[in-house]
Amino acid sequence: MNARLRWRKFVSGFMLSMTGVCAFIAVSVLFFILGYLVYHGGTSVNWNFFTKLPAPVGESGGGMANAIVGSAKLLALATLIGVPIGFFGAIYLAEFSGSAVAFVVRYAADLLNGVPSIVIGIFAYALVVLPVKHFSTLAGGFALGLMMIPITLRSTEEFLLAVPNALREAAMALGASKWKTIATVIVPAAYRGILTAVLLAFARVAGETAPLLFTAFGNRFWSPGWGQPTASLPVMIFTYAIAPYEDWHRQAWAAGLVLLGLILVINIVARAILARGIAVPRT
Amino acid sequence: MKRISKGLLLVAFALTAVVWAKGALSINGAGATFPYPMYSKWFDEYHKKNPDLQINYQSIGSGGGIKQVTEGTVDFGATDGPMNDDQLKAYQEKHGFGILHFPTVLGADVPTYNIPGVTAELNFTQDAVAGIFLGKITKWNDPAITGANKGVSLPANDIVVVHRSDGSGTSYIWTDYLSKVSEEWKNKVGKGTSVNWPVGLGGKGNEGVAGLIKQTPNSFGYVELIYAIQNNMPYGRVRNSSGSFIKADLASVTEAAAGASKTMPDDFRVSITDAPGKKAYPISSFTWLLIPEKFSEPAKRDAIKGFVKWMLGDGQSYAEALSYSRLPKEVATKEVKALDKVQ
């Protein structure tokens, strides 16, 4: 074994362990955050938290039930708006379009992604709130949905493109039409990545506060239907965290913990439900 | 799997239907963050007395409150700084009728600091406060500060000024006071919820400022009285227009309002910083509810009028427990009379 080979082997071992260090750092940050939230907010996560409305200052026993339901409704609406646009748009870019159109759409998506969340909120306010003169869950869901589009679109497109051409050609050789190929071969092959993209976009908007301030507004009480202002976990966290009361601070941390917990659960459930029936193994 | 997801969808929609409150009147308000804890307590207590009435108040900022009530997206607003003539005119032009100010409680800004080795309560003259915030007084052992604090040994360290970065009523009160006691401040910087601060770091929210001060040695800034009390922060005394160094507390703040109540304008838009009165705390302020003169829905109008009346009476008794200062009786009485203007 000559010196050059030894050096290369050393570099290889060193760099690979560095990547391990990187991964370790990233994961430890997450666990640190989780630990901090548990430490500061863990005591406030109780049955009341999930079932009761917020209590006034100084009274214990309040919860954030309306915020949890509110966030769920907002996110459901956001997914309904953001995912189809991102998903089908990505299919167009990956499978149908020419490079010029694809370039423009990708550029637009990246621009949209860079818009500060508060500006998206102002935009949604002008579009959905002002014409009807009241805040609503609909407006909030719309704002969040807009924010989901770029992440979904860009990531899905990458994963669709990563599917080897061989699969497309094989399907066509068997006589399948384009859309059938896409639906039954390409999308399932890229499904893992697509799911990652959607869950990433979902996680991103789940924690956004600024766009909701002018759209979903906030609500002390339950919000019936889709046309009323609604409470949401991120806005509650924001409101409580900047208040002077220690009790509210603890509830803010608790809300952060619950939010993360819910995202984790959704992640697990989504992957579990959609794991069945996928035949293409990881290469 | 299709059945499962369909089932989930049904459950979700059922949930949204089930939580429909039957027959409740829902009123929305938006505005200042400073009185948010007080208002949320009031609206909750009032809701207990009137279960069919839901008043939903969200603190999106005084400017937000003024904007939204002018747009008509909320039924009432709340602000720490009174609307100026242009804003009133804009409201009038948009709606065809005016909007009224109703003071609710009082708040105050206190000077807070973190000087290593100094635990005493410092006295600050008007010149000291203005000079520090203008950037002209840069060290803690400047004569303007030591002159008022004989017996306290202040170090020769650079002062780190901390102010609010977000537009806020708290800044409005502070800059309003500075504009009154310093001609230079008035001409150079002015008063407002957001100003071009000559020096200093910007903290977001009271907790941002408090956090910065707690962690930065030799820092000096301002926070709301409530915040300082609830978080056990040390704060100093400020000299008022009568020459006494007053420490902010609930009584001295109410004193400032009492002094102003004699000259209270009919529309209640008055600044009470640097108010006359021997025991008055000079950096105090009202905070107001903004209520339209006309309501298209009689039910909403009656509900709001009922609330304001209660707030001016029984409601005031809740203020002190939350560290807010109550309105002087004369002002409250005057307001009840003004309520009649709401049609």
Added chain:
Amino acid sequence: MAPSAGPVSGSRSLLSRLREGDEIARIITFLFAASVVLITLLLVYDLWQDSVLPRHKFGFHFFVTSVWDPIFDQFGALPFIYGTLVTAGVSLLLAVPLGLGAAIFLAELAPARVSDTLEFFIDLLAAVPSVIYGLLGVFIVVPLMREYIQPGLKKTLGFLPLFSGPGYGVGFLTAGIVLAIMVIPYIISVSREVLLSVPRDQREAALGLGATRWESTWRVVVPFARTGIMGSIFLALARALGETMAVTMVIGNTPTISASLFSPGYSIAAVIANEFTEATGDLYLQSLIELGLVLFLLTFILNGLARILIIVTSQRGSGVGHA
């Protein structure tokens, strides 16, 4: 870029093409893709319309003035542009190597189960509300910076203008660090998936030619996944440019331009978030909106530069190439 399609469709009638379903699929997906462009254009139009006053009053000076005075109605965007660029730059400088390294580890070295589990957790980083990042920044990162990191950097690298001046804990560097943590999950998550989808034979070919594990990864697999990785960096950049809440809690909120990373500063997104809710007065409000427009322009330029970079350095045969 679409791979070569099926039968030549030019000569048949529209109806017969429609019946085959492909044309419908093409039209429908096109509409969705077009809506993205439409939404973006509508947003720009909205911002343009709502920033009439300052554009007429300040014109080009808006870009080069450093004063931001809501009382005397003087507005200039320069310090905010500077802050936005610096914090985004610092965050990417930190997040890209860390994120790529972690993605390589998870895709190439870690066993499948470990990789999947760790990925779950890293994805959670994207779900942490920005408010919480801000609070954690204030309670943990800022004191760390002030007590240890800033003095440490000053002692060792203090001769550089980058690390000069007093350190308050808040500032450009702190904001960059917090942003780096916030954008890392996008880089790791997407890069990892793209790396995983690189065909096995690429690796094996490299190893078969005598490359070490690292060489095979760095010189073959990663370039193959280049465009996906670049895509993840675009996502990260966009997030860093537009982040509001967390930045405003740790950047010091002072409109300053300074060579030092220790200096407090301000970013476009942060000032909009801080002042928009309280802003009264049309010129003030519209100036904030114009700042939003400026950010749009910044994003446009940065994206453009990055894409040019990709095109210029594009290799042949490196998987699917596009900008």
